[in-house]
Amino acid sequence: MANTHNANPVDNNWDPPPPYEAISPANLNTADLPSSCVPPYPAAPLPEVLTTNDGRVDVRVGQRFSRNVEWLMRHSSARQPTDERETSRQRLRPTWIIKLNIVIQVVGSRGDVQPFIALGAELQKHGHRVRLATHSTFEHFVANNGLEFYPLGGDPAELMSYMVRNPGLIPSMKSLRAGDIQKKRAIITQILHDCWQSCIEPDPRSGEPFVADAIIANPPSFAHVHCAQALGVPVHLMFTMPWTSTREFPHPLANLRYSGSDPSLGNLVSYHFVKWITWQGLADLINGWRKDVLELDPVPATEGPNLAETLQVPFTYCWSPALVAKPPDWGSHIDVCGFFFREPPAYEPPADLVEFINAGDTPIYIGFGSIVVENPEKMLSTLLQAVEVTGVRAIISRGWSNFEAPGNLNIYSLGNCPHEWLFQHVAAVVHHGGAGTTACGLRYGKPTTIVPFFGDQAFWGSIVASAGVGPSPIPQKSLTAENLVDAIKFCLTPSAATAARDLARKINRESGVRAAVDSFHAHLPRNEMQCDILLDQPAVWRIKRGKTIVRLSKLAACALVSEGRLQRKHLKRLETKPIIIDIRRWDPFTAISSASLSTMSGMADATAGIILDPYREYKRHRSISNPEDTPTTDPQTGNPNHARQMLLLSVISLGKFLGRASRGALLDLPLAATEGMRSLPRLYSDPVRNQNPIVSFETGAAVAWSTFTHGIYEGVTDIFVHTYRSKREQGALGVAKGLTKGLVSLTAKTGSATMGLVAYPSQGAYRGLRSGFKRRVWDRIWESRWVEGETLLGREVCDVERACEVFDEAMCSREV
Structure with missing residues (x-):
């Protein structure tokens, strides 16, 4: 911190408070509540969400709304309590031999960065290469502690100054007039871009190639899940304050006033409202960046606020469990490990x-x-x-x-x-x-x-x-x-x-730091990440011959190519942790309605583009040809090249219209109906079987067959199972209830099973086709990994002959 003797706020030893709101306001996913249910209470006004002068959200939830929410939550699936086995898992320190490239993305103040300095030092003890990506202000702080540094945009001093001027989430009129919001959005856009570069760019100092094998981040960096999806690598979140929904205590940024009969549910609601507010301010920036830079589909509006929780991204909280114990409604993918303390710095007091x-x-x-x-x-x-x-x-x-x-x-x-x-x-x-x-x-x-x-x-x-x-x-x-x-x-x-x-x-x-590293290792997909040739190296490629699949690291692949055992063109990209973002459905009625609305909205935008895009091009061309906007006729309007450009824009929009209509009719609506029927039993507390990710036609066909076999069997047997269980619990009245549940289950599960035979393979074919067009990002990742492999081959000791022998044995004996 700055003081009268040190005007530079960087070279100091203070731990300033983390300006979380300075980068984010914060997120809620109302899709967590089954929208098809009609609660037995009259419709109630939405909660009042205000901001306070301490930077928190003032959430006032009325009685009628809270009763509706409580009814809906009782009829939706509850999160499973913490597994007893995870306690023993935390005690054990698994042996980890794979040496990874890890990028740690941190946005915030020095107080946010400092814990990750200690984390990075502990990770290095396991042989990992650790890059800490944060604001340029902290370059010397990071480098002096022996970690690789990559600069992110944004100045923590400016962010703190913004918070001082605007302690609430809604900025003052003075800040609006000064353009603070536009500046803040520009900073976030730059941070998103720099976070992606930190995953694939060489070291700014040495020029040594780097591609991340895993990502660790604090939530306000915002880019974490999206970068991990583009790379196909694991991501792990770590933070100093509660960010995961729980019934134990309200969101730290929410000043909750809940009028319902269940205060714990009020705590849960507070997380949703705060998260929802954040997503509203960031959705366009994140989705625009995903589309233009990462070549990924936009995150659906219903999934964005609670994306990390929906995907069950591993999360480590760096506070002492002796001070705040892990809530029982947090799953086994969440750990509370203890405070991250650095080694006390050398200091000579005056x-x-x-x-x-x-x-x-x-x-x-x-x-x-x-x-x-x-x-x-x-x-x-x-x-x-x-x-x-x-x-x-x-x-x-x-x-x-x-x-x-x-x-x-x-x-x-x-x-x-x-x-x-x-x-x-x-x-x-x-x-x-x-x-x-x-x-x-x-x-x-x-x-x-x-x-x-x-x-x-x-x-x-x-x-x-x-x-x-x-x-x-x-x-x-x-x-x-x-x-x-x-x-x-x-x-x-x-x-x-x-x-x-x-x-x-x-x-x-x-x-805390050691426990956090153990937690990080425990949540990694070891079997997918380990090279089959060099066991201490992370796999990034796969090669397939028939049913045999061998996973190769960068170093092993380069060694084998140099020896002529395989060719570069045979290497396929390996995603050690693929991330698929699907829209969650609750029932067929709301699912079809939502898909129809999305389809019509896309068609309407494309229809407008048929006329508006050529008109905008005309205006742009006119302004260039006649910059002073004189009333004279533009001599270039008759230019055939310009006319062709206008026609081309209109044809492109027409193509978007036809494509959106076709996708809606042939893919989105059937898939929504299938998923809605598959999820319907969840509303009466019946478990719904999880599916494997659909990334290609093959995986879609496998999911379709699995859904069909289980759906037909369970749909038929549920009539007897539900009737028997309800009769045993409620007698004669239970027979009617059980029979009703069984008939609903029969209709939903067999309907989903039948429609899924078409919907899931179609979804897989679409995603496989889409992935074939995302060549710019994938080619860059491919080339960066190959360059890093060549660098490793020229620097590290590698028994190439032994590697070739192991490869030959694997190709002859392994069947996956």
């Missing part, structure tokens, strides 16, 4: 600081990091009054607000100092509640008072209070000398000190 610490009673620490207080003089006066009334000695950090305390024997004005050293020499800490600063204080057993300004800081304040290691958080707008005095007195009580020491002991027994 003599006057040491002298002050040793001059009397142990002082307390007060500091707000990178927060720029609106009225620093008033805030400082409040702090000094509280210190005087309590009679404590205090170290007050200048921070970005540049607090300058007058000469006072009981006050020390602190400039640049790492918390790891300082917090070992204070009795208690008062700060803004940034995740990193909170973790550091608790690590050293210091009672904590949190004065939240915006974002997740209030969440950490409430967590600290619930753990008994601090008082209830004091929002900065409500801070007075009187309530700060009470807070400091609470922190100095023996009970608070004891609770803080007990919590510190638990935290220090954990190894």
